Amino acid sequence: MSSSIDAKFGLHKKYKGLEKNVWVEFVAFVAEHKDVLNLGQGFPDFHPAEHVTAALAKICSNSGDPLLHQYTRSYVRIFILSSFDLRLQLHKKMTTQGHKRLVDALAKMYGKLINREINPMTEVLVTVGAYGSLFATFMSMIGPGDEVILIEPHYDCYRPIVLLAGGKPVHISLKPTKPNDTTSGAWTLDMKELEALFNQNTKIIVVNTPNNPLGKVYNRKELTEIGDLCKKHNVVCIADEVYEMNVFPEYEHVRMASLPGMWERTITVGSSGKAFSLTGWKTGWSYGPANLMKNLFVAHQSCVYTCNTPCQEALAIAVEKEIPLLGTKDSFFYQLGADLKMRCDIFAKSVVRAGFVPIMPEAGAFLCANWKPLESKVDLSSEKDEYLDYRFAKWYAKKWKVLGIPPSAFYSEPHKRECEYLIRFCFYKKEETLARADDLLTKWADANNIAP
Numbered sequence: 001m002s003s004s005i006d007a008k009f010g011l012h013k014k015y016k017g018l019e020k021n022v023w024v025e026f027v028a029f030v031a032e033h034k035d036v037l038n039l040g041q042g043f044p045d046f047h048p049a050e051h052v053t054a055a056l057a058k059i060c061s062n063s064g065d066p067l068l069h070q071y072t073r074s075y076v077r078i079f080i081l082s083s084f085d086l087r088l089q090l091h092k093k094m095t096t097q098g099h100k101r102l103v104d105a106l107a108k109m110y111g112k113l114i115n116r117e118i119n120p121m122t123e124v125l126v127t128v129g130a131y132g133s134l135f136a137t138f139m140s141m142i143g144p145g146d147e148v149i150l151i152e153p154h155y156d157c158y159r160p161i162v163l164l165a166g167g168k169p170v171h172i173s174l175k176p177t178k179p180n181d182t183t184s185g186a187w188t189l190d191m192k193e194l195e196a197l198f199n200q201n202t203k204i205i206v207v208n209t210p211n212n213p214l215g216k217v218y219n220r221k222e223l224t225e226i227g228d229l230c231k232k233h234n235v236v237c238i239a240d241e242v243y244e245m246n247v248f249p250e251y252e253h254v255r256m257a258s259l260p261g262m263w264e265r266t267i268t269v270g271s272s273g274k275a276f277s278l279t280g281w282k283t284g285w286s287y288g289p290a291n292l293m294k295n296l297f298v299a300h301q302s303c304v305y306t307c308n309t310p311c312q313e314a315l316a317i318a319v320e321k322e323i324p325l326l327g328t329k330d331s332f333f334y335q336l337g338a339d340l341k342m343r344c345d346i347f348a349k350s351v352v353r354a355g356f357v358p359i360m361p362e363a364g365a366f367l368c369a370n371w372k373p374l375e376s377k378v379d380l381s382s383e384k385d386e387y388l389d390y391r392f393a394k395w396y397a398k399k400w401k402v403l404g405i406p407p408s409a410f411y412s413e414p415h416k417r418e419c420e421y422l423i424r425f426c427f428y429k430k431e432e433t434l435a436r437a438d439d440l441l442t443k444w445a446d447a448n449n450i451a452p
Helices: 002-009 022-032 050-060 072-081 086-095 100-114 129-141 158-164 191-197 220-233 290-301 309-325 332-353 372-377 388-400 413-419 431-447
Strands: 124-128 147-152 168-173 202-208 236-240 266-271 283-287 357-359 366-370 422-426
Touching: 050 309, 100 124, 100 283, 100 309, 124 129, 124 290, 129 158, 129 202, 129 236, 129 266, 129 283, 129 290, 147 158, 158 168, 168 191, 168 413, 191 220, 202 220, 220 236, 266 290, 283 290, 283 309, 309 332, 332 357, 332 366, 332 431, 388 422, 388 431
Parallel strands: 147 168, 147 202, 202 236, 236 266
Antiparallel strands: 124 283, 266 283, 357 366, 366 422
Protein backbone atom coordinates (compact mmCIF):
# COMPACT_ATOMS: atom_id res chain seq x y z
CA MET A 1 0.00 0.00 0.00
CA SER A 2 2.70 2.49 1.00
CA SER A 3 4.63 1.93 -2.25
CA SER A 4 1.56 2.72 -4.37
CA ILE A 5 0.90 5.86 -2.32
CA ASP A 6 4.53 6.91 -2.65
CA ALA A 7 4.45 6.32 -6.40
CA LYS A 8 1.41 8.52 -6.88
CA PHE A 9 2.02 11.12 -4.20
CA GLY A 10 5.78 11.57 -4.21
CA LEU A 11 7.44 14.96 -4.41
CA HIS A 12 6.32 16.66 -7.60
CA LYS A 13 8.92 17.04 -10.32
CA LYS A 14 8.91 20.83 -10.06
CA TYR A 15 10.58 20.45 -6.66
CA LYS A 16 13.11 17.83 -7.73
CA GLY A 17 16.63 19.06 -7.13
CA LEU A 18 15.47 21.57 -4.53
CA GLU A 19 15.36 19.21 -1.57
CA LYS A 20 18.61 20.36 0.03
CA ASN A 21 18.50 23.52 2.10
CA VAL A 22 21.52 24.87 3.98
CA TRP A 23 19.42 26.31 6.82
CA VAL A 24 17.49 23.11 7.43
CA GLU A 25 20.76 21.18 7.40
CA PHE A 26 22.62 23.43 9.82
CA VAL A 27 19.72 23.92 12.22
CA ALA A 28 19.69 20.13 12.53
CA PHE A 29 23.47 20.19 12.98
CA VAL A 30 23.16 22.64 15.90
CA ALA A 31 20.42 20.53 17.46
CA GLU A 32 22.73 17.50 17.34
CA HIS A 33 25.87 19.33 18.51
CA LYS A 34 24.53 21.33 21.44
CA ASP A 35 27.96 22.41 22.70
CA VAL A 36 28.72 24.34 19.53
CA LEU A 37 28.69 28.15 19.45
CA ASN A 38 26.31 28.92 16.61
CA LEU A 39 27.61 31.85 14.56
CA GLY A 40 25.95 30.49 11.46
CA GLN A 41 22.53 32.09 11.18
CA GLY A 42 21.98 35.84 11.07
CA PHE A 43 20.11 36.77 14.20
CA PRO A 44 21.12 38.51 17.44
CA ASP A 45 21.01 36.64 20.76
CA PHE A 46 19.83 39.70 22.70
CA HIS A 47 16.53 41.55 22.88
CA PRO A 48 15.50 43.87 20.05
CA ALA A 49 14.71 47.57 20.49
CA GLU A 50 12.40 48.05 23.45
CA HIS A 51 10.20 50.66 21.78
CA VAL A 52 9.23 48.12 19.09
CA THR A 53 8.45 45.23 21.41
CA ALA A 54 6.67 47.60 23.82
CA ALA A 55 4.36 48.65 20.99
CA LEU A 56 3.50 45.03 20.28
CA ALA A 57 2.97 44.29 23.97
CA LYS A 58 0.49 47.15 24.21
CA ILE A 59 -1.34 45.96 21.11
CA CYS A 60 -1.54 42.43 22.49
CA SER A 61 -3.02 43.60 25.78
CA ASN A 62 -6.78 43.90 25.95
CA SER A 63 -6.69 47.66 26.36
CA GLY A 64 -6.44 48.60 22.69
CA ASP A 65 -8.47 48.16 19.53
CA PRO A 66 -9.77 44.54 19.44
CA LEU A 67 -9.82 44.57 15.64
CA LEU A 68 -6.02 44.76 15.59
CA HIS A 69 -6.14 41.04 16.41
CA GLN A 70 -8.17 40.24 13.31
CA TYR A 71 -7.43 39.97 9.61
CA THR A 72 -5.72 43.04 8.23
CA ARG A 73 -8.61 43.31 5.80
CA SER A 74 -11.15 43.32 8.63
CA TYR A 75 -9.38 46.27 10.22
CA VAL A 76 -9.36 48.16 6.91
CA ARG A 77 -13.06 47.37 6.43
CA ILE A 78 -13.97 49.18 9.64
CA PHE A 79 -11.99 52.14 8.40
CA ILE A 80 -13.94 52.00 5.15
CA LEU A 81 -17.37 51.93 6.75
CA SER A 82 -16.54 54.90 8.93
CA SER A 83 -15.47 57.00 5.96
CA PHE A 84 -17.55 59.71 4.38
CA ASP A 85 -16.27 58.81 0.93
CA LEU A 86 -17.30 55.15 0.76
CA ARG A 87 -16.55 54.77 -2.93
CA LEU A 88 -12.98 56.03 -2.61
CA GLN A 89 -12.32 53.92 0.44
CA LEU A 90 -13.72 50.80 -1.20
CA HIS A 91 -11.15 51.37 -3.94
CA LYS A 92 -8.49 51.68 -1.29
CA LYS A 93 -9.64 48.47 0.34
CA MET A 94 -9.28 46.58 -2.90
CA THR A 95 -5.79 47.91 -3.58
CA THR A 96 -4.26 47.99 -0.08
CA GLN A 97 -1.95 45.00 0.38
CA GLY A 98 -1.07 45.40 4.02
CA HIS A 99 -2.20 47.06 7.23
CA LYS A 100 -3.09 50.64 6.36
CA ARG A 101 -1.02 52.28 9.07
CA LEU A 102 2.08 50.31 8.02
CA VAL A 103 1.82 50.87 4.26
CA ASP A 104 1.25 54.58 4.94
CA ALA A 105 4.37 54.70 7.12
CA LEU A 106 6.49 52.75 4.63
CA ALA A 107 5.34 54.99 1.76
CA LYS A 108 6.31 58.09 3.74
CA MET A 109 9.66 56.69 4.81
CA TYR A 110 10.77 55.49 1.40
CA GLY A 111 9.28 58.54 -0.27
CA LYS A 112 11.62 60.63 1.85
CA LEU A 113 14.58 58.31 1.18
CA ILE A 114 14.22 58.26 -2.62
CA ASN A 115 12.71 61.74 -2.98
CA ARG A 116 9.43 60.86 -4.65
CA GLU A 117 5.81 60.40 -3.66
CA ILE A 118 4.84 56.76 -3.17
CA ASN A 119 1.20 55.70 -3.19
CA PRO A 120 0.70 53.46 -0.14
CA MET A 121 -2.38 51.85 -1.65
CA THR A 122 -0.95 50.81 -5.01
CA GLU A 123 2.84 50.86 -4.63
CA VAL A 124 3.55 49.05 -1.33
CA LEU A 125 3.06 45.40 -0.37
CA VAL A 126 3.53 43.82 3.07
CA THR A 127 4.57 40.17 2.93
CA VAL A 128 5.54 37.23 5.11
CA GLY A 129 9.18 38.24 5.34
CA ALA A 130 11.26 39.59 2.48
CA TYR A 131 11.13 36.00 1.22
CA GLY A 132 7.42 36.54 0.55
CA SER A 133 8.12 39.61 -1.57
CA LEU A 134 10.74 37.74 -3.59
CA PHE A 135 8.33 34.84 -4.06
CA ALA A 136 5.49 37.13 -5.18
CA THR A 137 7.75 38.96 -7.63
CA PHE A 138 9.24 35.89 -9.28
CA MET A 139 5.98 33.94 -9.40
CA SER A 140 3.99 36.83 -10.86
CA MET A 141 6.52 37.97 -13.46
CA ILE A 142 8.50 34.90 -14.54
CA GLY A 143 7.47 31.96 -16.71
CA PRO A 144 8.93 29.37 -19.10
CA GLY A 145 11.65 30.84 -21.30
CA ASP A 146 12.25 33.88 -19.09
CA GLU A 147 15.79 34.43 -17.85
CA VAL A 148 16.77 35.94 -14.52
CA ILE A 149 20.32 37.20 -13.91
CA LEU A 150 21.55 36.35 -10.41
CA ILE A 151 24.74 37.87 -9.04
CA GLU A 152 26.72 35.47 -6.85
CA PRO A 153 27.12 35.12 -4.00
CA HIS A 154 23.40 35.58 -3.38
CA TYR A 155 20.81 34.44 -0.87
CA ASP A 156 20.03 30.81 -1.51
CA CYS A 157 16.27 31.21 -2.13
CA TYR A 158 16.61 33.11 -5.41
CA ARG A 159 17.42 30.17 -7.62
CA PRO A 160 14.75 27.75 -6.28
CA ILE A 161 11.96 30.31 -6.69
CA VAL A 162 13.03 31.19 -10.24
CA LEU A 163 13.00 27.49 -11.11
CA LEU A 164 9.59 26.98 -9.49
CA ALA A 165 8.28 29.85 -11.58
CA GLY A 166 9.55 28.09 -14.71
CA GLY A 167 12.35 30.54 -15.35
CA LYS A 168 16.02 30.06 -16.12
CA PRO A 169 18.61 31.38 -13.63
CA VAL A 170 21.68 32.90 -15.30
CA HIS A 171 24.66 33.41 -12.99
CA ILE A 172 27.58 35.80 -12.77
CA SER A 173 29.97 36.15 -9.84
CA LEU A 174 31.40 39.05 -7.94
CA LYS A 175 35.15 38.56 -7.80
CA PRO A 176 37.94 40.12 -5.73
CA THR A 177 39.77 42.47 -8.08
CA LYS A 178 42.39 44.07 -5.81
CA PRO A 179 44.86 41.51 -4.40
CA ASN A 180 45.83 43.58 -1.36
CA ASP A 181 42.33 44.86 -0.60
CA THR A 182 40.54 42.61 1.87
CA THR A 183 37.32 44.65 2.04
CA SER A 184 34.07 43.41 0.54
CA GLY A 185 33.99 46.49 -1.70
CA ALA A 186 36.91 45.01 -3.64
CA TRP A 187 34.57 42.30 -4.94
CA THR A 188 33.19 43.65 -8.21
CA LEU A 189 31.43 42.66 -11.41
CA ASP A 190 33.01 42.48 -14.83
CA MET A 191 30.54 44.77 -16.59
CA LYS A 192 31.38 43.42 -20.05
CA GLU A 193 30.69 39.91 -18.82
CA LEU A 194 27.44 41.11 -17.28
CA GLU A 195 26.26 42.86 -20.44
CA ALA A 196 26.93 39.71 -22.46
CA LEU A 197 24.31 37.90 -20.36
CA PHE A 198 21.49 40.20 -21.42
CA ASN A 199 19.37 39.02 -24.35
CA GLN A 200 15.77 39.09 -25.57
CA ASN A 201 14.78 36.50 -22.96
CA THR A 202 16.23 38.42 -20.00
CA LYS A 203 13.38 39.66 -17.84
CA ILE A 204 14.86 40.37 -14.40
CA ILE A 205 18.19 41.02 -12.73
CA VAL A 206 18.47 40.74 -8.95
CA VAL A 207 20.83 43.12 -7.16
CA ASN A 208 21.40 42.43 -3.47
CA THR A 209 22.88 45.52 -1.83
CA PRO A 210 24.17 45.41 0.81
CA ASN A 211 25.18 41.90 -0.16
CA ASN A 212 24.72 38.76 1.89
CA PRO A 213 27.15 37.09 2.64
CA LEU A 214 29.93 39.53 1.71
CA GLY A 215 28.58 42.74 3.24
CA LYS A 216 29.44 44.63 0.05
CA VAL A 217 27.61 47.92 -0.50
CA TYR A 218 27.35 48.64 -4.22
CA ASN A 219 28.48 52.18 -5.03
CA ARG A 220 26.58 54.65 -7.19
CA LYS A 221 28.73 53.99 -10.26
CA GLU A 222 28.16 50.22 -10.09
CA LEU A 223 24.41 50.61 -9.67
CA THR A 224 24.21 53.19 -12.46
CA GLU A 225 25.98 50.82 -14.87
CA ILE A 226 23.60 47.98 -13.94
CA GLY A 227 20.63 50.33 -14.25
CA ASP A 228 21.77 51.49 -17.69
CA LEU A 229 21.83 47.85 -18.84
CA CYS A 230 18.30 47.37 -17.49
CA LYS A 231 17.07 50.39 -19.44
CA LYS A 232 18.94 49.40 -22.60
CA HIS A 233 17.50 45.87 -22.60
CA ASN A 234 14.08 46.63 -21.04
CA VAL A 235 14.74 44.54 -17.93
CA VAL A 236 13.25 44.87 -14.43
CA CYS A 237 15.56 45.05 -11.41
CA ILE A 238 14.68 43.39 -8.13
CA ALA A 239 16.64 45.42 -5.60
CA ASP A 240 16.99 43.15 -2.57
CA GLU A 241 17.90 45.82 -0.04
CA VAL A 242 16.97 44.04 3.17
CA TYR A 243 20.26 45.10 4.82
CA GLU A 244 19.71 48.77 3.90
CA MET A 245 19.48 49.83 7.56
CA ASN A 246 22.58 47.83 8.53
CA VAL A 247 25.13 49.98 6.68
CA PHE A 248 28.19 51.01 8.68
CA PRO A 249 28.37 54.81 9.26
CA GLU A 250 31.27 55.45 6.86
CA TYR A 251 29.44 53.96 3.85
CA GLU A 252 26.49 55.14 1.78
CA HIS A 253 23.58 52.96 0.72
CA VAL A 254 22.33 54.05 -2.71
CA ARG A 255 18.83 52.82 -3.53
CA MET A 256 18.44 51.52 -7.07
CA ALA A 257 14.95 53.04 -7.34
CA SER A 258 16.41 56.52 -6.69
CA LEU A 259 18.56 56.49 -9.84
CA PRO A 260 17.37 58.29 -13.00
CA GLY A 261 14.89 56.20 -14.96
CA MET A 262 14.99 53.28 -12.53
CA TRP A 263 11.85 53.81 -10.45
CA GLU A 264 9.80 52.65 -13.44
CA ARG A 265 11.58 49.27 -13.56
CA THR A 266 12.58 48.49 -9.96
CA ILE A 267 10.90 46.40 -7.27
CA THR A 268 12.64 47.06 -3.94
CA VAL A 269 12.48 44.52 -1.12
CA GLY A 270 12.83 45.37 2.59
CA SER A 271 12.66 43.52 5.89
CA SER A 272 11.71 44.21 9.51
CA GLY A 273 13.88 41.24 10.43
CA LYS A 274 16.96 43.17 9.35
CA ALA A 275 15.81 46.76 9.93
CA PHE A 276 14.65 46.13 13.51
CA SER A 277 16.37 42.79 14.30
CA LEU A 278 13.04 40.96 14.37
CA THR A 279 13.66 37.87 12.24
CA GLY A 280 11.00 35.91 14.11
CA TRP A 281 8.27 38.38 13.20
CA LYS A 282 8.63 37.35 9.53
CA THR A 283 7.33 40.65 8.19
CA GLY A 284 8.80 42.16 5.05
CA TRP A 285 7.68 44.44 2.27
CA SER A 286 8.27 45.60 -1.25
CA TYR A 287 7.60 48.83 -3.10
CA GLY A 288 7.67 49.96 -6.70
CA PRO A 289 5.56 51.41 -9.53
CA ALA A 290 1.88 50.46 -9.47
CA ASN A 291 1.92 48.77 -12.88
CA LEU A 292 4.51 46.27 -11.60
CA MET A 293 3.26 45.98 -8.02
CA LYS A 294 -0.19 44.89 -9.18
CA ASN A 295 1.43 41.64 -10.36
CA LEU A 296 2.81 40.99 -6.87
CA PHE A 297 -0.60 41.71 -5.33
CA VAL A 298 -2.15 38.88 -7.34
CA ALA A 299 0.55 36.38 -6.37
CA HIS A 300 0.37 37.45 -2.73
CA GLN A 301 -3.42 37.25 -2.45
CA SER A 302 -3.32 33.83 -4.11
CA CYS A 303 -0.83 32.54 -1.55
CA VAL A 304 -1.02 33.90 2.03
CA TYR A 305 -3.44 36.77 1.23
CA THR A 306 -2.41 38.90 4.20
CA CYS A 307 0.01 39.06 7.13
CA ASN A 308 -0.51 39.21 10.88
CA THR A 309 -2.01 42.52 11.95
CA PRO A 310 -0.48 43.07 15.43
CA CYS A 311 3.10 42.97 14.15
CA GLN A 312 2.21 45.30 11.30
CA GLU A 313 0.72 47.83 13.72
CA ALA A 314 3.79 47.68 15.98
CA LEU A 315 6.12 48.10 12.99
CA ALA A 316 4.07 51.04 11.75
CA ILE A 317 4.61 52.76 15.10
CA ALA A 318 8.37 52.06 14.88
CA VAL A 319 8.65 53.32 11.29
CA GLU A 320 6.66 56.46 12.11
CA LYS A 321 9.12 57.21 14.90
CA GLU A 322 12.05 56.90 12.49
CA ILE A 323 10.77 59.09 9.67
CA PRO A 324 11.70 62.49 11.21
CA LEU A 325 15.04 61.06 12.42
CA LEU A 326 16.27 59.68 9.09
CA GLY A 327 19.80 60.81 8.28
CA THR A 328 20.58 61.87 11.83
CA LYS A 329 22.59 60.21 14.58
CA ASP A 330 19.42 60.02 16.66
CA SER A 331 17.95 57.54 14.19
CA PHE A 332 17.69 53.95 15.38
CA PHE A 333 18.90 52.89 11.95
CA TYR A 334 22.09 54.96 12.24
CA GLN A 335 22.72 53.57 15.71
CA LEU A 336 22.12 50.04 14.44
CA GLY A 337 24.77 50.46 11.72
CA ALA A 338 27.24 51.86 14.26
CA ASP A 339 26.53 49.00 16.68
CA LEU A 340 27.06 46.42 13.96
CA LYS A 341 30.37 48.05 13.02
CA MET A 342 31.52 47.91 16.64
CA ARG A 343 30.69 44.21 16.98
CA CYS A 344 32.29 43.47 13.60
CA ASP A 345 35.56 45.10 14.67
CA ILE A 346 35.60 43.10 17.92
CA PHE A 347 35.01 39.82 16.13
CA ALA A 348 37.43 40.58 13.30
CA LYS A 349 40.29 40.88 15.80
CA SER A 350 39.50 37.40 17.13
CA VAL A 351 39.38 35.99 13.61
CA VAL A 352 42.74 37.51 12.69
CA ARG A 353 44.38 36.20 15.89
CA ALA A 354 43.12 32.75 14.94
CA GLY A 355 44.90 32.87 11.58
CA PHE A 356 41.93 33.56 9.31
CA VAL A 357 41.99 36.37 6.76
CA PRO A 358 38.73 38.33 7.04
CA ILE A 359 36.89 40.00 4.20
CA MET A 360 35.82 43.14 6.02
CA PRO A 361 32.16 43.98 5.37
CA GLU A 362 30.72 47.43 4.77
CA ALA A 363 27.31 46.51 6.16
CA GLY A 364 25.27 43.67 7.59
CA ALA A 365 25.83 41.11 10.31
CA PHE A 366 28.26 38.74 8.61
CA LEU A 367 31.99 38.38 8.13
CA CYS A 368 33.44 35.97 5.59
CA ALA A 369 36.89 34.67 6.45
CA ASN A 370 39.46 32.86 4.34
CA TRP A 371 40.94 29.75 6.02
CA LYS A 372 43.38 28.90 3.21
CA PRO A 373 46.41 29.94 5.36
CA LEU A 374 45.31 27.33 7.92
CA GLU A 375 44.97 24.44 5.48
CA SER A 376 48.06 22.59 6.74
CA LYS A 377 46.53 22.47 10.24
CA VAL A 378 43.20 21.04 9.10
CA ASP A 379 42.24 17.38 8.69
CA LEU A 380 38.92 17.01 6.88
CA SER A 381 39.14 13.27 6.25
CA SER A 382 36.27 12.60 8.66
CA GLU A 383 33.83 14.79 6.69
CA LYS A 384 32.12 13.47 3.59
CA ASP A 385 30.38 16.48 2.04
CA GLU A 386 31.14 17.20 -1.60
CA TYR A 387 32.34 20.76 -1.14
CA LEU A 388 35.39 21.75 0.82
CA ASP A 389 33.76 24.63 2.67
CA TYR A 390 30.98 22.35 3.95
CA ARG A 391 33.57 19.90 5.21
CA PHE A 392 35.56 22.64 6.91
CA ALA A 393 32.51 24.26 8.54
CA LYS A 394 31.40 20.96 10.09
CA TRP A 395 34.88 19.81 11.08
CA TYR A 396 35.73 23.13 12.72
CA ALA A 397 32.44 23.17 14.63
CA LYS A 398 32.84 19.61 15.88
CA LYS A 399 36.47 19.98 16.89
CA TRP A 400 36.78 23.65 17.86
CA LYS A 401 33.15 24.43 18.70
CA VAL A 402 32.56 27.48 16.50
CA LEU A 403 30.02 27.10 13.70
CA GLY A 404 29.90 29.16 10.53
CA ILE A 405 28.03 28.72 7.26
CA PRO A 406 29.71 27.43 4.06
CA PRO A 407 29.39 30.19 1.45
CA SER A 408 29.06 27.74 -1.45
CA ALA A 409 25.39 27.63 -0.41
CA PHE A 410 25.20 31.09 -2.02
CA TYR A 411 26.56 29.91 -5.37
CA SER A 412 25.25 27.89 -8.30
CA GLU A 413 26.74 24.48 -9.01
CA PRO A 414 29.33 25.59 -11.59
CA HIS A 415 30.69 28.31 -9.29
CA LYS A 416 30.64 26.66 -5.86
CA ARG A 417 34.38 26.07 -5.79
CA GLU A 418 35.07 29.80 -6.15
CA CYS A 419 34.55 30.18 -2.40
CA GLU A 420 35.79 26.82 -1.13
CA TYR A 421 38.24 28.41 1.32
CA LEU A 422 35.71 30.78 2.87
CA ILE A 423 33.42 30.50 5.89
CA ARG A 424 30.70 32.97 6.93
CA PHE A 425 30.29 33.96 10.58
CA CYS A 426 27.55 36.09 12.16
CA PHE A 427 29.00 38.67 14.56
CA TYR A 428 25.70 40.28 15.57
CA LYS A 429 25.79 38.71 19.02
CA LYS A 430 25.95 40.01 22.57
CA GLU A 431 29.41 40.87 23.84
CA GLU A 432 29.49 37.80 26.08
CA THR A 433 28.95 35.61 23.03
CA LEU A 434 31.73 37.40 21.15
CA ALA A 435 33.99 36.90 24.17
CA ARG A 436 33.21 33.18 24.12
CA ALA A 437 33.99 33.10 20.41
CA ASP A 438 37.30 34.79 21.14
CA ASP A 439 38.12 32.18 23.80
CA LEU A 440 37.36 29.30 21.44
CA LEU A 441 39.30 30.83 18.56
CA THR A 442 42.22 31.53 20.89
CA LYS A 443 42.26 27.87 22.00
CA TRP A 444 42.49 26.86 18.35
CA ALA A 445 45.30 29.35 17.75
CA ASP A 446 47.25 28.26 20.84
CA ALA A 447 46.87 24.55 20.06
CA ASN A 448 48.16 25.09 16.54
CA ASN A 449 50.98 27.55 17.36
CA ILE A 450 49.37 30.35 15.36
CA ALA A 451 51.21 33.58 16.08
CA PRO A 452 49.05 36.63 16.87
